[in-house]
């Protein structure tokens with residue numbers, strides 16, 4: 210059987226499974242009248258990456274269908290997978306589930322076997338990066354999710370009964386209204402990828418880029434490249450530079466030894482994945498502190514590949530103490546030696562900073578952060594943890610000062626900014642199974658009695674009663 214026919218069969222099976230599990234299927238959210246001539250969506254999801262898609266599907270299955278997903282990237286290029294991620298395979302174990310909402314035919318495995326043939330899954334160690342994006346594209350198409358690409362949300366404002374989103378579509382401004390907005394804006398959605406200021410201020414921008422941006426690696430041909438960082442992104446950038454003909458890559462990091470243990474594997478158990486957000490503030494801060502001080506190692510395959518390439522060198526215990534330009538070269542001093550590079554790549558991760566997010570420019574100042582709500586013992590102090598939003602149990606933002614912006618409860622931070630409140634896993638692939646199901650019911654509670662009382666649909670019919678006299 211061809212892949213085309215297997216996929217068609219899978220899609221038929223999926224429709225059947227969805228129908229069997231559909232109850233109760235009806236729409237139930239009472240529509241809200243908007244400004245004259247304008248629609249009010251029940252939910253607008255900002256970000257059409259995997260989280261945005263999975264949330265959209267969850268809402269539709271729950272009978273919330275007046276929704277829209279907005280993504281600033283062109284169709285098929287949402288998220289990191291085909292833009293700035295460079296690894297061959299995902300880091301997530303292949304047996305993870307969650308995007309499927311309990312439908313076996315919607316799993317990555319089902320799609321993979323339909324695409325590559327029966328038994329093909331057994332040979333997979335981890336899903337390939339490009340395959341993962343192909344799966345997400347299929348997921349969106351087969352479910353008919355209402356995604357609009359090339360739409361960037363550049364501001365969100367609170368209005369009396371809804372949130373108003375300012376958008377730019379190919380540069381053309383627009384406005385959209387929604388009673389709830391989910392920010393599914395990704396790993397940097399609670400801040401920004403950032404080059405340490407001491408490096409960014411010392412170098413011309415064309416000589417120094419962040420690893421998590423789209424890079425034309427052809428420009429590194431015959432160049433000496435310095436990389437700062439030891440995560441997967443650092444090793445993947447090293448591989449890409451060398452494969453594009455870089456003369457040398459020196460990968461430097463501060464730690465005395467490369468970490469080997471991945472702390473994320475330790476939290477992959479149901480109790481944590483499901484209920485971590487119920488833990489008290491002290492424990493949640495401690496967990497965030499553990500993840501701040503125990504980095505993930507690079508993925509094995511990225512490490513092995515980089516080390517196998519001529520021109521690659523790794524330097525532990527090598528923080529960049531001084532950085533500057535001299536004779537058109539980047540000069541770097543570490544505790545043990547000095548380097549001269551032509552180009553620099555910083556694989557230095559993201560910083561939490563709500564104020565730098567365009568979509569939050571009107572609201573960031575009113576959002577409660579961890580530093581507003583919890584003071585850790587001095588040995589666990591961390592400005593970075595304190596800068597994360599202090600979210601409610603449903604990912605909703607909370608007000609810093611009660612009464613200033615109560616509508617913040619209509620805005621949900623389903624991105625990596627949620628890591629302290631909801632757990633480091635919660636918006637990654639392995640967290641979806643437990644983190645996505647949330648509901649609009651509370652907003653509808655005022656209408657619920659009227660709705661029950663107004664119910665008139667007969668469930669049985671019978672012949673008109675004969676009166677006793679007849």
Ligand SMILES: Cc1cc2nc3c(=O)[nH]c(=O)nc-3n(C[C@H](O)[C@H](O)[C@H](O)COP(=O)(O)OP(=O)(O)OC[C@H]3O[C@@H](n4cnc5c(N)ncnc54)[C@H](O)[C@@H]3O)c2cc1C
Nearest residue numbers: 256258259260280281287288299300301362394395637638
């Ligand atoms: C190099 C790399 C490798 C990774 N590997 C893994 C892995 O193996 N396993 C794993 O679980 N996680 C991995 N991650 C983490 C990964 O980012 C997330 O798991 C996954 O992408 C999260 O999906 P998401 O939908 O939440 O965010 P994303 O996939 O990042 O999608 C967010 C979307 O929001 C859009 N967006 C942002 N702001 C706006 C705006 N203002 N207006 C409109 N659209 C906007 C973006 O265009 C983007 O498409 C990796 C991350 C990186 C950087």
